[in-house]
Amino acid sequence: MMKRNTYFLSLILSLVFWCSSCTDLLNKEPLGRLDADNYFKTANDAIQAVNATYQPLLINGTNNNYYWVFGTIASDDAVVGGDGSRPGIIDIDIFKQTPATQEVNDYWKLNYAGIVQANTVITKTPLIDADETLKNRVIGEALFLRAYYHFTLAQVFGDVPLILNIQAPEDVNVTRTSQTTVFEQVATDAGDAASKLPVSYGASDIGRATKGAALALKAKAQLYLKQWDNVVATIAEIKALGIYSLQADYRNNFLKNTQNNSESVFEIQHANLELGVGNNLNQQWLSKKIPDGYGFAEVTLDFVNTFEPGDPRLLFTVARKNEDYFGVPYKASFSSTGASPRKFLQPAAEVTQKADGDINYTFIRYDEVLLWEAEAQAELGRTSEALAPLEEVRARARAQAADPATTLPVITTTDKTALIDIIRHERRVELGFEFHRFFDLVRWGIAKDVLTGFVEGKNEVFPIPQTELDLNPNLTQNPGY
């Protein structure tokens, strides 16, 4: 009896201890998703990571990318339309936004997601074993994107946290950096990026940041810093690349089949693939009188009237009564102002879903580079140097006018103040509804004169989101909010 029990007990004990040796039970490697420790080893890992860095650029259905609300709706070019389903956009139009305004928070969050991803790429790519040219390119793209996200954040919020490293858990409560320092860092990052990036890509990589794009972003930061000499110098580098020129037809920049052309410096890509990478302005901006249109942007009379007589760009930018509006005659009732924007919209037949448009948003076009050059030269008092790039832009428009002989006369004034005003006006009509206007008004210090409801000392920037202030005690709110 005892003997049998001894056998039995040893059987039990061996069973139990046999399992205790199977400590596999306790060491589970994550399944199905890559552990960060095992990641970022190959060239492909780096490419995949930098690809994801582009994602926050999209003006698609999920990003809630409201850059256009700040740049255009808040400006004197547009008023908010729509059905009121986005109260935040109405608030921004009339400068009643609060720290709780959803669109403000969405924009903050989206751009910092891009910055964090860029920092991962910038920090980790140098450590992998891969072709140096490719590594340089990837790092260059990430530097460019980090600069882009910081730039637009500083445009919208003023002083913002400048994040240049992978943050340790104890370092997440960041503080704000002055807008000037942020723009300076943007210029530095963009310059570094330019030194690493190729001038152009093959067909399957169209849309990636190029040397020209990086230089142009650098120039834009310098423009915001009013470093006029530097702007001129950087633009000289862009021109030296020898690949940029204006399209003969202004409209080529906004048509599906003629995008990514010689005028495109940095173009945010969209595609109607029903994969969430389409441009949803095609729905958001389409008149609400058209099926599935929301009509969030409506064109002010002020904008319509600002065009010189016969300027063809009015028709290219704005739809008005009895004009063709993507296949239907435009009626005055299509918007509360009787005018709607045309850019980023396309005929219904071109896309499978309205919200999945494939017209790109070109963040920097070569015509804008020319206008920066004009502006910088004028600011430097070199008015005659300013006239050439200005004329290059006007000449293209003039050539498309019904009667070029009487339209858009060549500017010859050398009066600095008068010329600056003319250049500023040219920016407004050349780049209408491309999300630049509000930032320009603020940059030029004339927003208070132009915008109804604008409070000086407050509305130059938008409020830091309340959610973020709640999460990070080191952040401060912008004055007046």
Place this chain on the structure above:
Amino acid sequence: MTTTILNKMKLSVTLLLTFLSVIIYGQDLTVSGIVTSGEDQQPMIGVNVVIKGTTLGASSDYNGAYRIQAPADATLEFSFIGFVTQSFPVNGQTQINVTLQTDKKVLEDVIVVGYKKEIKSNVSSSISSVKAKNIEHLPLTGLDQALQGQVAGIQVTQATGAPGDDIAVRIRGAGTLGNNNPLYIIDGIPTTGNINMFAISDIESIEVLKDGASASIYGARSANGVILITTKKGKKGAPVFSFDSYYGIQEANRLPKLLNASDYLMIRNEAITNSNELRDVPHQLELYNPAILDTLPDNNWLNDVFRVAPMQRHSLSASGGSDNGSFYILGEYSNQEGVFKGQGFDKYLLRFNGDIGKGRFKVGNNISLSFADRDVIGSSGDGAGPGNELSGIRYALIAAPVFPSKDKNGNWNNTSALLGDPMLYGDGNANPIVFINSTHWNIKRYRVFGNVFAEYNILNNLKFRTNLGMDLLMQNETIFKERLSAAIYDPTSLSRGNVTDRNLVWNNTLDYTTSLGAEKQHNISLLLGMEAIANRTDYLGASARNFMTTNQNLWFIDNSVNQAFGDISASGVATEWGLLSYFGQLGYNYKNRYVFNASLRRDGSSRFGKGNKYGVFPAVSVAWNISDESFFKTLDFISHAKLRASWGQLGNQEIGIYPFSSLVQTGIIVYPFGDQIATGSQVVETGNDKIKWETTTQTDVGLELSFLGDRISLAADYYDKKTDDILVRVPLPQTAGAFSPPYVNAGKVENKGFELALNFRKSGSALTYEVGANISTVSNNVISIAGTEPLLGGFGLSDGPLTRTEPGFPLGSFYLYKMEGIFQTQAEIDASAFQSNDTRPGDVKFADLNGDHIIDDKDRAHLGNPFPDFTYGFNASLNWKNFDLSVLVQGVQGNDVYFLYGNFAYETQLRGFNSYEKILDRWTPNHTNTDIPRVSLDDRNRNRRSSTRFLEDGSYMRVRNVTLGYDLKGILKSKSISSWRVYISAQNLFTFTKYSGLDPEIQANTNDTRGYDVSSDLAVGIDWGTVPAPRVFLLGTNLKF
């Protein structure tokens, strides 16, 4: 167990001897007599009289008289439920009068504790039991109903009234910021979810391990309490067959009244007028001409989406046993259609429990197979997350009454997109009926749950048991969404997903008991064990967009007509986790009077960081059966008294599967380069390699008392439960990236409370009744979140989070503006703190809580508590002759509910949504005595902001169940039928509440808990408008033969 076998052997011997004696003597006597009750000396009807060792028997008649033929040397056994069975040798007598005594051994009930059973007097921790006899006569639909209101210290909430919806069970409050669901152990096999897949009729007993000492033996999964479920086994004796069936109807009650078309239009015009006052000229809105009413319908959408729905359940079981083994077989079908159209729940269950023994060896099993088929329409208005997305109730509540619901041919249509005026018809483009008809969401769950065990009695008092269990859940989900408009279900799509969740459990225990000392006064028990658990979950899903056919027979991925790139996508993932544990339990008692128990468990979990793989969880408890003391014997009105105290540590490992690891997601669709899609990868979760379990330390003192021969019993407990090292994802600033933040062991939460359960029962020959009541309090308080910022929850509104969890306040405390009233005059506005330039009389006046004369975010404060002050239950059952009556009442008192749907109910929006009829009581210059502000589409004053305006008292008392039965046995007088009961029953008959939403019984929504575990309590009690629990009327029968 050995003793049982020995007893069985003795019994067999007795049987044999009896048989022999029958042969030898062959001479029967006629024995007769009267059976009376020792309690009231009344004759007892229906007492079983059996010749011991045979199945021969008789029963007493209405006068308590019995008559039986028995051998002269036989022994007669007299038994009746609730009375002590007594035996009398015949010894040649022909007249034997018997007095049966009520069973005072109720306290000696055996209850199930961790890994073994224990006599109740030897239990020194806080455990509540629900036995089959408490519930089996009630037509309950799920485990929630078996526990709701029955047990002190446990709060059960069904989040919505949709059939098959999950339930939330909280034992002694919410101890963690994460998952607060208890651990379920069914016949020794652990499981956590989908508990309503089991058959309620299978349940023999439910034990709720509430305190540290009872639950600690389950280690790293025990912190939220443990619920042990034991299923029915066959009993020795003739087979018992049982057929149970009910059929009933359900209806939604307490539905709110919404505006009719003319009031709707009137309110909209008033809101337009009010809005236009503050709008500049180009943005003026046009008034609607009331004459258009003639061309518009007047729908009552709630009438259209709710219906009277049937429910039924039918089950057949057989059980029995012999000296060698026992069996229990059950087959059950149940069906519950939803009171909300499109919802339904079918369930099929098969069970076989059996065991067979030989000598010292015994093998047995408990196996259940089930299939549940559920049609889902989201039943909470938040429209997101499991059970709530594809929400039909949302559209039924907000759809405008003037929305043209049917076309000329009388078909439901969905034409608002063409009508083109979202300000009148709503923008959702969703006719609720068309929405329901276009949403086809079905979840099929197949489950194999069971175990096979073997026991071997190495010595008479040393038993080895090995138990292998499997919980296999397969889920097959189909969602077909037919295009409604550009905004909803565009394009038509089909998605199918399969989940296989496999849990393997192997546990081994050695159980030793001995009694030492001259009088065997030192009783010692020792349990040693190990347990290994391995889980793997696989998911595979595919979806097809632009799915052309609505033919249900073609709802498969293969039938996607347009198989273009991008139209079909697939996804799949798997997770694995494991647990390896060793545990021991030591029990000692002196004469069953002084009881001491201690346990220790060491758990290794794959979920914890490398340096923290093992957690150790100790517990001790003591009890003193005071009534066994000689000095106590004089207090004879107290039949039993026990004092107990316990302390134990518990763990929680429910923190996700790989919290230590930073995870990178690959293959995400990110960006089109050159018009071709590019994929990308990014970190989606950051890990913490120092992560470990959270520890709950619980102290409990309890008192159990019985009076007057156990007629009155009372159990009272006080507990203090502190949870340390709470694992939480502290939300990172958005500047840190868009990924989920890492878990850190960051918090401390305390729950304290009292529990009191009272029971009164009286057994008589004709009338037996039992009345029970219980009440529990819980005070929940966050002590620390380790210096991190407050945790926010309730993100459903763009206006900022509704709840804020921080030290000094309960979990998920409502953090709101305070509504002070309605501004009556411009002068009052001018004299008050500044709210906005556009504030007008009739707008809400908010309190300037920080006194800076500006109403802004700094004027929010902790103004609501989602936890009730107390919860209670009351149940009564009464048997009189062949009638039985049961009543079950349950309630919660003193919790706050945020009526988020009030944003629609008491407001108008730019989009044309309907409101409660109560909005007619809004403020107007001529009607100022109200707390509903003026209507306005723009809400410039932000009357809709998160404030106490929408915070309501969530207290309710619900008459859960009233059942009246009659046993036909008395009429039929059939020998073969032991009982044939018919009954009528009503569920949720009455609900008493001041709450203005559809149902005060609500839990959490995915939308609100975004970023947290949905089982967390960081954002509970937020009501987006839910499908209410239906009122049910049933007719049923139980037949036993």
